[in-house]
Amino acid sequence: GIQVEQSPPDLILQEGANSTLRCNFSDSVNNLQWFHQNPWGQLINLFYIPSGTKQNGRLSATTVATERYSLLYISSSQTTDSGVYFCAVEQRLITGFQKLVFGTGTRLLVSP
Amino acid sequence: DAGVIQSPRHEVTEMGQEVTLRCKPISGHDYLFWYRQTMMRGLELLIYFNNNVPIDDSGMPEDRFSAKMPNASFSTLKIQPSEPRDSAVYFCASSKRTKDYEQYFGPGTRLTVT
Numbered sequence: 370g371i372q373v374e375q376s377p378p379d380l381i382l383q384e385g386a387n388s389t390l391r392c393n394f395s396d397s398v399n400n401l402q403w404f405h406q407n408p409w410g411q412l413i414n415l416f417y418i419p420s421g422t423k424q425n426g427r428l429s430a431t432t433v434a435t436e437r438y439s440l441l442y443i444s445s446s447q448t449t450d451s452g453v454y455f456c457a458v459e460q461r462l463i464t465g466f467q468k469l470v471f472g473t474g475t476r477l478l479v480s481p
Numbered sequence: 482d483a484g485v486i487q488s489p490r491h492e493v494t495e496m497g498q499e500v501t502l503r504c505k506p507i508s509g510h511d512y513l514f515w516y517r518q519t520m521m522r523g524l525e526l527l528i529y530f531n532n533n534v535p536i537d538d539s540g541m542p543e544d545r546f547s548a549k550m551p552n553a554s555f556s557t558l559k560i561q562p563s564e565p566r567d568s569a570v571y572f573c574a575s576s577k578r579t580k581d582y583e584q585y586f587g588p589g590t591r592l593t594v595t
Contacts, residue, residue, distance in 0.1 A: 400582045410570060412586040455524070459582060468537065469514075469584060471524040 371396045371460045373472035380477045382446050390441040390475045392456030400459035400469070401432050403441050407452045415441070415454075446479045453477070483507075485587035487573050493593045499561040502590045504573030505554055514584065515548055515558050516572040524572070530556065531578075563594045 372395040382388055392401075403415040416423050416430040418439065423430055427446075432439040443450055453474040460470070486505040494500055506513045514529040528538040533550045541548070545564070550556040560567055570591050574584045 402583060404586075410591070411588055412572065414583065414585060417583040457524075457584075468526040468529070468540070473523055 371398070371458060371470050373456060373458055373470055375454075375456055375472035375475050377475060378473065380475055382477065382479045384446060384448060384479055384481050386446050387442070387444045388446060388477070390443070390454055392439040392441070392472055394437050394439075394458050396437070396460055397434065398458040398460050401439055402457045402469070403430055403439070404455040404457065405450075405452050406455060406474070412455070443477075448479050448481055451477055451479050485573055485575055485585055487587035487590050489590060490588060491591045491593075493595065494563055495595055496564055497562045499559065500563045500567075500592060500594075502558040502571050502573075502592070504556045504558070504587060506556070506573070506575030507577075507585055508554070510575035510577045510585075511553075512576045512578055513550060513556050514574040514576075515556070516574065516586075518570045518572065518589070527558070565594045568592055568594050
């Protein structure tokens with residue numbers, strides 16, 4: 370099956386710093402999502418981005434499908450950005466939908 | 482929209498007992514997914530439904546696990562009998578496949594089996 374690797378596994382930032390999280394995947398995909406799992410465990414949708422670039426406030430994401438990677442940018446980080454960031458990809462087979470495969474996540478801690 | 486609703490939020494039970502987790506998907510969504518999150522295995526798909534029909538249950542760990550979706554607005558995941566290794570957070574998610582494939586997750590049920 371498809372492999373999803375995220376880097377770095379852990380990241381510690383000072384409030385106000387910028388960061389880039391990376392997601393590499395081993396095969397072509399039809400869907401890629403970025404999630405933020407907050408300290409209370411809730412999985413929050415950040416981006417649905419199978420290709421191209423999107424921005425939402427201080428966050429932006431870019432997926433280069435042909436090169437099989439996606440990047441999540443966090444600018445001017447805040448303590449509320451702390452948590453685990455997951456990349457998840459879906460690879461559709463000829464039979465139809467294929468399961469969403471999650472990476473192992475990047476654990477981010479933003480200190481005041 | 483209220484989002485995906487799960488109940489209970491926390492469940493503590495003794496080994497051997499039956500556990501039932503509940504999920505209400507977002508109205509109008511035609512796909513429903515059950516995931517399990519553990520430290521060892523991360524987030525993994527257990528089963529998913531399309532229009533209330535189970536499509537792929539290959540992720541269900543064993544026969545002790547069963548899932549049903551009697552109608553478009555309700556699904557259950559049952560574990561009988563429960564074991565300590567079933568302790569995990571169980572998420573339900575839903576999506577609507579007419580436009581894109583974005584999945585939306587519920588708050589999860591934290592299950593502890595002692």
